[in-house]
Amino acid sequence: EVHLVESGGAVVQPGGSLRLSCAASGFTFDDYTMHWVRQTPGKGLEWVSIIRRDGTYTHYADSVKGRFTISRDSRKNSLYLQMNSLRTEDSAFYYCAKDTAGFRDARGLDYWGQGTLVTVSS
Amino acid sequence: SYEVTQPPSVSVSPGQTANITCSGEQLGDKYVSWYQQRPGQSPVLLIYQDNKRPSGIPERFSGSNSGNTAALTISGTQAMDEADYYCQTWDSNTGVVFGGGTQVTVL
Numbered sequence: 001e002v003h004l005v006e007s008g009g010a011v012v013q014p015g016g017s018l019r020l021s022c023a024a025s026g027f028t029f030d031d032y033t034m035h036w037v038r039q040t041p042g043k044g045l046e047w048v049s050i051i052r053r054d055g056t057y058t059h060y061a062d063s064v065k066g067r068f069t070i071s072r073d074s075r076k077n078s079l080y081l082q083m084n085s086l087r088t089e090d091s092a093f094y095y096c097a098k099d100t101a102g103f104r105d106a107r108g109l110d111y112w113g114q115g116t117l118v119t120v121s122s
Numbered sequence: 123s124y125e126v127t128q129p130p131s132v133s134v135s136p137g138q139t140a141n142i143t144c145s146g147e148q149l150g151d152k153y154v155s156w157y158q159q160r161p162g163q164s165p166v167l168l169i170y171q172d173n174k175r176p177s178g179i180p181e182r183f184s185g186s187n188s189g190n191t192a193a194l195t196i197s198g199t200q201a202m203d204e205a206d207y208y209c210q211t212w213d214s215n216t217g218v219v220f221g222g223g224t225q226v227t228v229l
Contacts, residue, residue: 035218037165045157045165045208047218059217062123100170105212108155108170115164 002026002111004096009116016086016120022079022096022113029077030054033099035109036070036081038092038118048094049081053102064090086120093117124213128221133229140196142224144209147190154192155210156185158203159223165208169194196226204228 008020020036036048049060049070058070069082079096093115101107126146134140144154154172157165167176169185172192182197192211196203209221 037218037220044223045159045210045220047210047220050217061217095164097165100167100176105153105214106155106210106218107153107212108167108174108176109157109165109210110167110170110176112164112166 004113006113006116009118011119017084020081024077030074032102034079035097037095040092052104057104088120091120124216126221128224131225133227134199140199142194142207144192144221150188152211154187156194157208158205160205201228
């Protein structure tokens with residue numbers, strides 16, 4: 001059974017940094033593209049970033065480009081999101097999600113974690 | 123940047139058919155996925171690559187995509203289908219694009 005478990009969410013001051021982790025199990029991690037998606041409570045889904053299965057291709061939403069970095073570790077079956085220069089508008093639940101394929105696009109996000117809450121506030 | 127548009131809300135009577143649209147420029151040239159999200163829960167993939175259903179998703183959920191509009195159809199709508207629904211596509215410049223979501227109410 002596929003499991004995705006996010007961690008690392010916290011309360012952080014504007015301008016601060018945070019690293020989110022997503023532990024994956026139940027599937028061959030190296031075969032699939034992975035994503036980070038965020039959602040402010042009561043609002044819609046906002047895609048954050050994608051990383052291809054081999055880690056050689058990444059892409060970011062304009063709202064986080066230059067501040068966030070996605071990465072993955074096949075030895076640990078883990079996905080990461082390094083978030084720097086955080087802003088109040090970055091406050092949200094952050095989900096990691098598995099793609100149905102391993103390409104450099106999104107074919108469908110078939111498994112999602114439960115989310116981890118990031119709050120950026122002074 | 124590329125955008126897709128959904129109606130904010132759709133109402134349907136139990137047992138009837140609900141249609142949720144997702145509109146975008148030449149959307150028919152792209153793959154579209156659909157997600158269901160109930161309050162307090164993570165999204166669930168209902169349809170991917172326009173019309174494929176993951177295992178475990180009931181047959182009453184179906185998808186189509188042509189021209190500028192994709193659609194999710196819920197046949198024989200049940201009370202448990204009351205939720206928010208999001209369409210999603212990929213644009214090579216923008217990345218993953220989600221629609222704003224449609225709240226389905228089963229009256």
